[in-house]
Amino acid sequence: MKSYQNMVIPKLLGVLLVLEMISGIRFGADGLSMGYYIMSCPFAEQIVRNTVTRALQADPTLAAGLIRMHFHDCFIEGCDGSVLLDSTKDNTAEKDSPANLSLRGFEVIDDAKKKLEQQCPGVVSCADILAMAAKEAVFLAGGPVYMIPNGRKDGTRSRIEDTMNLPAPTLNASELIKMFGQHGFTAREMVALSGAHTVGVARCSSFKNRLSDSVDNLDSIFAKQLSNTCSAGDNAEQPFDSTRNTFDNAYYNGLQKKTGVLTSDQTLFASASTRGIVNGYAFNQAMFFIDFQQAMVKMSMLDPKEGSKGEVRGNCRKIN
Numbered sequence: 001m002k003s004y005q006n007m008v009i010p011k012l013l014g015v016l017l018v019l020e021m022i023s024g025i026r027f028g029a030d031g032l033s034m035g036y037y038i039m040s041c042p043f044a045e046q047i048v049r050n051t052v053t054r055a056l057q058a059d060p061t062l063a064a065g066l067i068r069m070h071f072h073d074c075f076i077e078g079c080d081g082s083v084l085l086d087s088t089k090d091n092t093a094e095k096d097s098p099a100n101l102s103l104r105g106f107e108v109i110d111d112a113k114k115k116l117e118q119q120c121p122g123v124v125s126c127a128d129i130l131a132m133a134a135k136e137a138v139f140l141a142g143g144p145v146y147m148i149p150n151g152r153k154d155g156t157r158s159r160i161e162d163t164m165n166l167p168a169p170t171l172n173a174s175e176l177i178k179m180f181g182q183h184g185f186t187a188r189e190m191v192a193l194s195g196a197h198t199v200g201v202a203r204c205s206s207f208k209n210r211l212s213d214s215v216d217n218l219d220s221i222f223a224k225q226l227s228n229t230c231s232a233g234d235n236a237e238q239p240f241d242s243t244r245n246t247f248d249n250a251y252y253n254g255l256q257k258k259t260g261v262l263t264s265d266q267t268l269f270a271s272a273s274t275r276g277i278v279n280g281y282a283f284n285q286a287m288f289f290i291d292f293q294q295a296m297v298k299m300s301m302l303d304p305k306e307g308s309k310g311e312v313r314g315n316c317r318k319i320n
């Protein structure tokens with residue numbers, strides 16, 4: 001192990017230097033950077049990758065859980081692992097909000113954390129583990145490979161009331177543009193990020209508004225499918241697209257056929273302001289992948305708690 005590291009690290013550092021020159025992204029400086037763990041925990045990324053790979057082999061639906069959890073983490077108080085904290089006797093955490101909307105994948109993060117604490121105790125933050133796990137999940141489900149910077153620290157605040165800042169599934173395109181705009185995203189980036197709904201499911205409670213909403217833009221046969229799903233109750237699950245465990249552009253093809261599941265999905269095609277972007281991604285998956293990875297890197301860098309503004313939790317469910 002030692003001699004392997006001795007060989008590999010100088011090589012990696014050389015590669016990083018070249019990447020730094022061509023990409024303009026800082027490496028190894030304070031704050032977020034590429035190669036953040038290169039000295040302190042060189043196999044961090046590999047450990048997360050192995051953990052996520054094994055978890056997805058057992059349950060491929062967890063890819064969606066991890067991607068969604070990273071989004072919720074970043075949209076509330078920045079990417080600081082707050083979504084992972086359990087409630088305590090004096091505080092109800094984000095994850096226990098009704099808006100937690102069936103978050104999944106906590107055990108995968110716990111598992112990676114345990115292995116990382118054995119290898120490099122107190123070094124790799126839970127927020128970074130979640131960001132890396134989401135990235136691996138995108139790739140393992142068939143999506144693009146990309147690199148994200150690390151160095152996020154874990155926050156100490158996780159409040160049920162903060163989940164009000166998550167977008168509701170009933171929002172229309174202009175409301176979504178506004179909400180994502182508040183986090184610095186363009187309309188195009190919002191449409192690309194919504195493409196994460198190429199994996200996973202929604203429960204009836206998230207889309208039953210569409211069964212009665214006559215102005216909604218919904219295919220009539222698909223409307224029957226949705227109401228059929230809902231006949232099994234509020235928790236019954238409806239896949240977002242025809243390939244629920246595969247990261248592809250079928251989500252956008254579905255929107256063109258008016259078979260989007262949430263109001264917030266179908267509105268992207270219904271609204272003239274975003275329809276062209278949906279058509280572009282439906283036509284050209286490679287373009288979707290490029291835009292998605294760029295927007296995910298940006299999302300993974302939302303308001304991180306750098307340096308001494310946060311901590312590295314020993315247990316992702318509890319502050320130190």
Ligand code: HEM
Binds near residue numbers: 168201
């Ligand atoms: C555009 C605004 C968005 C809205 C309104 C929204 C809303 C929702 C809702 C209501 C669900 C279903 C929850 C349930 O019923 O159990 C869901 C699932 C999901 N969301 Fe979003 N979401 C949005 C954007 C995003 C983004 C940006 C990502 C990630 C980059 C994401 C990733 C996911 C994933 C992967 C699932 C499936 C989870 C699973 O199967 O366990 N969503 N979303």
Ligand SMILES: *[C@@H]1O[C@H](CO)[C@@H](O)[C@H](O)[C@H]1NC(C)=O
Binds near residue numbers: 097100103
């Ligand atoms: C989500 O919140 C509900 C209460 O609204 C709770 O019963 C459930 O356990 C929470 N889910 C997770 C994963 O914490």
Ligand SMILES: *[C@@H]1O[C@H](CO)[C@@H](O)[C@H](O)[C@H]1NC(C)=O
Binds near residue numbers: 174175
């Ligand atoms: C979107 O929703 C807002 C607020 O409910 C409303 O004012 C606006 O007219 C809606 N836009 C469209 C295009 O339906």
